[in-house]
Amino acid sequence: MKILKDEDLCPAAVMRGAIDALETAFRAKAAGEMVSPPRHHVSFPKRGDIVFTVGGIDGERPLAGFRAYETFNGGQHSQVVAVWRADTAELQGVIxxxxxxxxxxxxxxxxxxxxxxxxxxxTVGIVGSGAQARTQLIAAAAVRDISSARVFSRNPGNCATFAEEMQLQLGIAVEPVTSAARAVADADIVLCATSSDMPVIDASELKAGVHINTIGPKTLKGHELGLDVADMAGIIATDSPEQTRAYASPFFLSGTIHEKRMIDLAAIVAGLAAGRTSPLDTTLFCSVGLTGTEVIVASAIFDTI
Amino acid sequence: MKILKDEDLCPAAVMRGAIDALETAFRAKAAGEMVSPPRHHVSFPKRGDIVFTVGGIDGERPLAGFRAYETFNGGQHSQVVAVWRADTAELQGVIxxxxxxxxxxxxxxxxxxxxxxxxxxxTVGIVGSGAQARTQLIAAAAVRDISSARVFSRNPGNCATFAEEMQLQLGIAVEPVTSAARAVADADIVLCATSSDMPVIDASELKAGVHINTIGPKTLKGHELGLDVADMAGIIATDSPEQTRAYASPFFLSGTIHEKRMIDLAAIVAGLAAGRTSPLDTTLFCSVGLTGTEVIVASAIFDTI
Structure with a gap:
């Protein structure tokens, strides 16, 4: 049984295995072999909630586990993720x-x-310089032969640190730039990982054929990308169509012509829906964080660490 | 943040602190300051469930946490217990x-x-020689000045091992005996911790004024103590009247004259209900395992280890 903490996890070292494991999970989801029920909340009066997300996949190597986190007032928050082998009841570990x-x-x-x-x-253009921006770039470099990236962040210090760290970690040129438009201009892949409630780029700043991941806010009340980007996209996908319909504040594409054409990433991975069909297709991925996927990734990490 | 496994936990070393912490929790329960919602199950087809129990107390040092366990087929089962300080969001630890x-x-x-x-x-009389029998005797010795104990178990080898181990650990005389009746005869405290579906002692074998804890089966379908013991008891208490009403198979006192007179241990601890009133009162405690109490005990252990 393994017990891991933040300092034991190097994102660049485990990313490829995590992506491969999630592909298997998305295929299981498309085949109806993924268990991913809605979150379960327990309230503590005046304090907040403990929230449980549960997930697992059946198949050759069935897994089951959960993530628990709290919404109490405090500076430091630690999630608890545990994974069992569902065929042997062995606790693989805890993160x-x-x-x-x-x-x-x-x-x-x-x-x-x-x-x-x-x-x-x-080439990659990144808007945002936090932890999510880092793991998105690491993931892009794990699946594509990335040679260079440009990054913009409102805070020039963070932006420079990001560029320096990522350049060292990934062995590619990472240039800090002074505007979001400069970061995404000519980029083959655009990664938006901000906390912005207002669009940070215009569709006109993107080149045809670009792929975009949006990680930050995506509700009607606040969204880091506007409808112009959705209008430009030939394909719009998400990891959980179910969760986009369950947001407390409606999803930013709700009520638009785009709502119905959103494709489940699982269907694309499983070959049940078409993805990109030409080099000029613009593709947009709306990341919502499919419930239960922490369990899949944790299991992949236990297998390799 | 602390991470503990079975080998880190010495029941005799932590028992007193655990009992004191549970007393505080029972007082909080009586005051309506304990959160202890029903279990939450998530099913994995063909495999089993993950079950969550959640608990916490408010007050000066508010705590919140959970226990998770699974019902998959397999030899070794590991539960996961986590506790947060509800006022600071600090994860105290995981067991x-x-x-x-x-x-x-x-x-x-x-x-x-x-x-x-x-x-x-x-004096203590014990029926059963497993892990639960051990922790019950350790608990008795933590709160009363126990000088000797007698133990009976169907398996003479286990019985002898139990006696030897407990004698060494607690520094009291522990004698293995050849019948349940001999174990409980003249005992001031009787601890039943068997897996028996049939009564293991008769009320006639108990002395007046005895206190009995029943830990094993307690449903109409199977129970380690019979109604004759309930008939003899002046006081019947349980740690969770709510849970006795929620058993899949009804509680062994359901439909009897004893059902309505069962007292919540929390009310006795808080002084809201009378406990023993005379040396000749026979008292019976039906242990059902109040949901959420693992969190309280885990927190007490983190405070002392």
Whole structure:
């Protein structure tokens, strides 16, 4: 049984295995072999909630587990993720902290990039310089032969640190730039991982054939990308159509012509729906964080660490 | 943040602190300051369930956490218990394995013995020689000045091992005997911790004024103590009247004259209901395992280890 904390998890080292494991999980989802029930909340008066997400897949190597996190007031939050082998009842291990969630979201983005971006994609434009921006770029580099990236963030210090760290970690040129438009201009892949409630780029700044991952806010009340980007996209996909319909504030594409054409990433991975069909297709992936996927990624990490 | 496994937990070392912490929790329960919702099950087709119990108390040092366990087919089962400080969101720690549950049940028994047995109780009779029998005796010795014990188990080898181990651990005389009747004869405290579906002792074998903890089966379909013992008892208490009404198979006192007179141990601990009133009162405690108490005991262990 393994017990891992944030300091034990190197996103770049585990990303490829996490992406591969999630592909298997998305295929299981398409085949109806994934268990991914709605979140379960327990309230503690005046304090907040403990929230449980549960997930598992059946098949040759069935897994089951959960993630638990709290919404109490406090500075440091630690999630608890546990995974069992469902065929032997063996507790594979437990992961504590915040990093697994970032790796998970990165790996979901990696699956989307593998199945939607142009196979020849070489350049990445990033808006945002936080933990999610890092794991998205690591995921892009795990599935495409990335040669260079440009990053923009409102905070020039964070932007420079991001560029320096990522350049070192991934061995590619990463250039900090002074506007979002400059970051995404000519990029084959665009990664938006901000906390912005207002669109950070215009569709006109993107090149035809680009693939975009949007990680940040995506509700009607606030969204880091506008409808113009959705209008431009030939394909719009998400990891959980179910969850886009269950947001407390409606999803930013609700009530638009785009709502019905959103495709489940699982269907694309399983070959049940078409992804990109030409180099000029613009593709948009809306990352919502499919419930239960932390369990899949944690299991993949236990297998390799 | 602490991470503990079975080998880190010595029941005798942590029992007193666990009992004290549970007393505080039972007082909080009586005051309506304990959160202890029904179990939550998630099913994995063909495999089994993951079950979550959640618990917490408010007050000066608010705590919240959960226990998760599975019902998959397999030899080794490990539970996961996690506790947060609800006022700071700090994850106090995680305990993995099976031993915490035994310590928790022992400590609940200890609270019952402290509040229901005669303060002068010196001798213990035990039926059963498993892990639960051990933690019940450890709990009795933590709250009463026990000088000797007798133990009976169907398996003479286990019985002898139990006696030897407990004698060494607790520094009291522990004698293995050849019948349940001999174990409980003249005992001030009787601990039943068997898996028997049939009564293992007769009321006529007990002395007046005895206190009894029943840990094993307690449903109409199977029960280690019969109605004759309930008939003899002046006081019948349980740690969760709510849970006795929620058993899949009805509780063994359901439909009897005893059902309505069962007292919540929390009310006795809080002084809201009378416990023992005379040395000749026979008292019976039906241990059902109040949901959420693992969290309380885990927190007490984190405070001392």
């Amino acid at each position: 504590l902290g915040e990093r697994l969630g970032q790796i998970r979201t990165g790996a979901i983005g990696g699956v989307a990039i593998r199945h939607l971006s142009a196979p020849t994609a070489r | 993995l394995g099976e031993r915490l549950g035994q310590i928790r049940t022992g400590a609940i028994g200890g609270v019952a013995i402290r509040h229901l047995s005669a303060p002068t109780a010196r």
